[in-house]
Amino acid sequence: MKNRNRWIMLAAILLAIIAVALDYIQHPVVRTSGDTLDSIADEHEEGAPCSMDGMHAEEEDDEEEL
Amino acid sequence: MDSADTKPDIPLVAMTVPGLLLVSLFLNHAFAARSTILFLIGAGLGVTLFHASFGFAGGWRQFVRKQHGAAIRAQLLLLAGTSLLFFPVLGSVFPQIHANGAFGPVSVSVLVGAFMFGVGMQLGGGCGSGTLFTVGGGHVRMLITLAFFVVGTVVGSAHLPWWLALPNMGKVSLIETFGWLPALVLQALVLGVLYLVVARMERRRHGRLDSLGDAPQVRSLGRRLVFGPWPLGWGIAGLALLGLVTLLVAGHPWSITFAFGLWGTKIWSALGGDISGWSYWSSGYPAAALNRSVLADTTSLMNFGIIMGAVLAAGLAGRFAPPSRLKLNGVLTAILGGLLLGYGARLAFGCNIGGMLAGIASGSLHGWLWLFAGFIGTLWGVRLRTLFGMDPPAGERP
Numbered sequence: 001m002k003n004r005n006r007w008i009m010l011a012a013i014l015l016a017i018i019a020v021a022l023d024y025i026q027h028p029v030v031r032t033s034g035d036t037l038d039s040i041a042d043e044h045e046e047g048a049p050c051s052m053d054g055m056h057a058e059e060e061d062d063e064e065e066l
Numbered sequence: 067m068d069s070a071d072t073k074p075d076i077p078l079v080a081m082t083v084p085g086l087l088l089v090s091l092f093l094n095h096a097f098a099a100r101s102t103i104l105f106l107i108g109a110g111l112g113v114t115l116f117h118a119s120f121g122f123a124g125g126w127r128q129f130v131r132k133q134h135g136a137a138i139r140a141q142l143l144l145l146a147g148t149s150l151l152f153f154p155v156l157g158s159v160f161p162q163i164h165a166n167g168a169f170g171p172v173s174v175s176v177l178v179g180a181f182m183f184g185v186g187m188q189l190g191g192g193c194g195s196g197t198l199f200t201v202g203g204g205h206v207r208m209l210i211t212l213a214f215f216v217v218g219t220v221v222g223s224a225h226l227p228w229w230l231a232l233p234n235m236g237k238v239s240l241i242e243t244f245g246w247l248p249a250l251v252l253q254a255l256v257l258g259v260l261y262l263v264v265a266r267m268e269r270r271r272h273g274r275l276d277s278l279g280d281a282p283q284v285r286s287l288g289r290r291l292v293f294g295p296w297p298l299g300w301g302i303a304g305l306a307l308l309g310l311v312t313l314l315v316a317g318h319p320w321s322i323t324f325a326f327g328l329w330g331t332k333i334w335s336a337l338g339g340d341i342s343g344w345s346y347w348s349s350g351y352p353a354a355a356l357n358r359s360v361l362a363d364t365t366s367l368m369n370f371g372i373i374m375g376a377v378l379a380a381g382l383a384g385r386f387a388p389p390s391r392l393k394l395n396g397v398l399t400a401i402l403g404g405l406l407l408g409y410g411a412r413l414a415f416g417c418n419i420g421g422m423l424a425g426i427a428s429g430s431l432h433g434w435l436w437l438f439a440g441f442i443g444t445l446w447g448v449r450l451r452t453l454f455g456m457d458p459p460a461g462e463r464p
Contacts, residue, residue, distance in 0.1 A: 006387040009204040013377075020360060020370075023332060027359040029096055049324035049351060049365050050416035050424070051168040052237055 072384030074293065079381040086374055097361060103315050104364055108371020110308050111320070115199040115372065116379035117294035118301025122418045123187035123196050126444045127451075131460055135268035136276035139261055140298040143278070146257045147306040148427040149250060155313060156428060157246025167241075167428025168319045170415030172435055173234035175226070179413025180421065180436040182406045184443020187418070188451050190215070190403025194322040194417030197407070198369055202376025204387030210400040211407070212326075218408020219323055220330035223346040229413050238431035249429050278302070294383045309427070316364050319428060321420030323411040325365035328355050330408075399454050414439075 086109060093101040114120065125137020154160065156167045170176055187193045190211040192200050197215060200208040240249040268275055278298045285293065296304075312320045327346075335341055335356070342348070347356055360366040380386035411417040414436055416424065422440060425433020451457045 003387065003389045005204060005206045005389060008206050009201075009209070009387050012209055013373075019333075024096075024359045024361055027357065027362075029359065029362065049318070049355075049363070050170075050321040050411075050420035051318070052170055052415065 075381040075384050075386050078386050079378065082374060082378040082381055086378065089370075089374070093361065093367070100315060101361070101367055104312070105367045105371040107308055107312055107315065108368035109375035109378070110371075111195075111305065111368070112199055112202055112372035112375020112377075113379040114296070114301055114304035114308065114375075115195055116203055116376040117383070118296040118298055118304070120298065120301040120305065121196040121200075122193040123191065123444075126184075126441065127188060127448055129264065129268075130445060130448045131457070133267050133271040134276060135264040136278060136298060138264050139268075139275075140278050140302055142257050142261045142264070144302045144305055145423065145426050146254055147302060148309050148423060149253050149257075149429075151306060151310040152313060152319070152427040153241060153246045153250040153253075153429060155310075157241050157249075159246065163314065165313050165317050167239070167430060168321065168416065168420060168424035168433075169237045169239065169428060169430045170421065170425060170432035170436075171230070171234045171236050172238050172431050173230070173236075174232040175229040175234065175413045176415060176421070176432050176435050177439045178229070179222075179410040179415075180439035181443040181446075182410030183414055183417060183421075184410075184440040184445075185447040185450065186218075186403045186406025186408075186410055186443075188403070188444055188447025189399045189454070189456075190407050191400065194407070194411065194419050195372070198322065198372045199376040202373040203380040203385065204377070206387070206390070207392060207396055207400050210397060211404040214401045214404025215323075215408040215411075216326045216330040216333075216404075218405040218410070219327040219412050220334060220408070221405075222409040222412025223327045223331065223352075224344045225409075226346050226412055240429035240431065242429075246429070253426070253429070292382060294379060309423075312368070318364075319420070319424035320368065321365055321416055321424055322369060323365075323408070323417045323420060324352075324355075325360070325363060325369045326408060327412060328352070328360060328363060328366060331356060332360070395454055395456070399451075399456060410443075 086106075090102045090105060093105055120140070121137070122141060125141060128134040129138045152167070155163055155165050183193075187196070190197065190208075192208055192211060197208055197212050201212050240253065243249070244252065265275055280297055290296065309320050312318075331341060331344075331347055346352055355363050377386065407417070411421065414421045415432060416422070416436075418436075418440065422433050422436040425436055427433070448457070452459050
């Protein structure tokens with residue numbers, strides 16, 4: 001290893017991988033047989049996550065269901 | 067050191083390539099092919115950003131301090147090219163394609179947020195995309211900026227309702243107002259005028275324009291494509307095309323900072339923090355994202371891809387984790403800059419990518435407001451860099 005920064009960065013990446021794995025274990029995906037290319041992240045179709053529409057996308061869907 | 071003088075970092079590349087493949091296979095198995103594609107698009111963006119050194123913060127600073135305009139001209143061409151690709155899609159020229167733009171309100175919130183972001187990206191040393199690809203490139207200081215970027219986004223999301231209660235015109239779509247073609251022509255004209263202004267100032271100061279198509283001719287075309295460095299022109303083409311693919315696959319434009327708020331709020335919640343009073347996270351997509359794995363969130367997936375793509379590019383260029391020693395003022399400005407970046411991005415409905423690039427390319431007026439306020443913020447940020455000893459006073463050699 002060339003320098004200390006390399007070890008710091010690799011440790012940070014490892015830590016991030018562990019955090020994502022723990023999060024995944026806590027929130028397992030319930031996958032149905034109908035999962036396709038189009039079925040994931042459908043909630044985004046109302047707008048980008050950063051945008052106004054993205055903030056309310058699923059809320060509007062819920063209202064329609066009610 | 068020029069990357070032509072360096073050799074590929076074989077151990078790093080040997081770890082990253084299988085890593086990218088393994089994550090792709092896992093996403094395809096556990097989620098869907100769409101997740102894999104979005105992750106790989108992110109990786110492509112990371113390689114492009116790193117090899118072309120396509121940053122917004124440094125480019126704006128170079129222009130403010132020394133009127134070097136190549137990076138800003140490249141960004142204006144990116145805005146024009148992305149608009150050219152987005153407007154027909156968002157204007158329903160292809161009714162079979164279902165995609166939505168990035169819209170934010172024309173509001174005090176966006177004005178203040180983009181100003182804060184402009185200051186923050188100068189102090190923090192990177193914008194939204196710049197922070198991700200420099201972290202992937204192994205810059206330790208940017209890791210601090212990213213950590214506090216996340217903190218700032220979380221605080222911003224908690225305060226957002228208060229800011230949205232201030233004067234707010236709501237969403238203004240140029241495509242809905244004028245039609246996609248007239249709006250595109252109008253936007254191209256404005257971008258063209260800005261390009262000419264920047265070019266004129268650059269030529270007046272330096273007597274010539276820096277080329278967007280040239281990079282040091284030290285390698286053959288094929289080797290440059292793999293190992294870098296890329297000219298800015300390649301960066302423009304890569305980012306515009308991958309931006310279009312993102313729009314078509316995700317159904318919305320590329321964005322970055324929503325994921326930072328999501329990661330931070332998940333961590334805060336896991337540490338026992340109370341988020342029940344934060345209305346931003348209590349309904350809509352944010353609430354749904356909070357109750358799922360981050361791997362189910364498009365923005366997070368793409369951010370992970372960008373970081374891994376940049377790690378790969380840095381390995382290929384032999385420039386991962388350049389040796390540098392952290393100084394106290396570097397740490398403090400990274401903390402302050404990160405907080406401003408995060409808080410500002412949340413108020414402004416996105417960073418330079420999700421707010422400015424995606425906003426303008428979607429024909430949303432808030433994107434133009436972002437550009438204006440972000441540049442004013444940069445003027446202040448550049449002054450503060452001098453005050454904090456990060457740059458020598460203007461006119462002095464570094």
